[in-house]
Amino acid sequence: MSNKTKIAIASDHAGFELKQAVVRHLGADNVLDLGANNLDSVDYPDFGYAVGKALEEGNAEQGIVICGSGIGISIAANRNPAVRAALCMNTEMAKLARQHNDANVLALGARLVDEKTALDIVNVFFKTEFEGGRHARRVEKLNSCC
Numbered sequence: 001m002s003n004k005t006k007i008a009i010a011s012d013h014a015g016f017e018l019k020q021a022v023v024r025h026l027g028a029d030n031v032l033d034l035g036a037n038n039l040d041s042v043d044y045p046d047f048g049y050a051v052g053k054a055l056e057e058g059n060a061e062q063g064i065v066i067c068g069s070g071i072g073i074s075i076a077a078n079r080n081p082a083v084r085a086a087l088c089m090n091t092e093m094a095k096l097a098r099q100h101n102d103a104n105v106l107a108l109g110a111r112l113v114d115e116k117t118a119l120d121i122v123n124v125f126f127k128t129e130f131e132g133g134r135h136a137r138r139v140e141k142l143n144s145c146c
Contacts, residue, residue, distance in 0.1 A: 007126075008060035010034035010047035011110070012073065015066030018110040018118055022064060025119050032060050048076025048085075051105060056082040063105040064122070070109030077105050084142060089113060091124040098128035102139045 009031050011019035016036050023031050034050040036042050044067040051063040063083070067073035070087045077085040085105035086097035089112060097103035106125045108118050130139075 006030065006032050006060040008032045008034055008051045008054035008063040009065075010051050010063075010073075011036055011066035012042050012044040012047055012068070013039050014044075014068035015073070015108070015110040018108065018115060019064075019066050021115050022066070022108075022118065022122055025122065044073040045076040048073040049079065052077050052080025052083045055104065056080055061104070062126070064108065065105060066108045066110050068109060068111040070107040070112065074105075074107035077107065081143070084139070088121050088125065090117070091120050094121045094125040095128050098125055098130060100135045100138075101142075102130040102135070 007026060007030060009019055009022060013036055016039055023033055032054060034054065035047060048065050051065050054060040055063055065073040065077050065085060074085045074087045077083045083105050084101060084103045085107050086101060086103035087107040088094040088097055106122065
């Protein structure tokens, strides 16, 4: 991850503690923390939408969204055309999401991956480059859909 790249990060209450660990891992100067700010119950779509908006408006180049399973918040983030969010449960998924899909938002399930695994996934996701080539045509189709 380039130090110049801002990463928008958000979670619901279920992902709050993992989000805090990821922010510490990446360094607060490298992230735009969009909440949640505590363990009080909140609605995950609000936070998925916030990351999408940050990418759309150019306030961040990439993002991370976290909820209990990672599913709901990734669906919310993917509603924004600027987002290609990928729910990753291991480093191989993170690598392929970047290489083949040029994913720009990583989704994590705080109830499904432990902190060490999550941080390994984050490292791989942000260090892996998009391969382009035959994959570029497919990503372009994702960008032009609907």
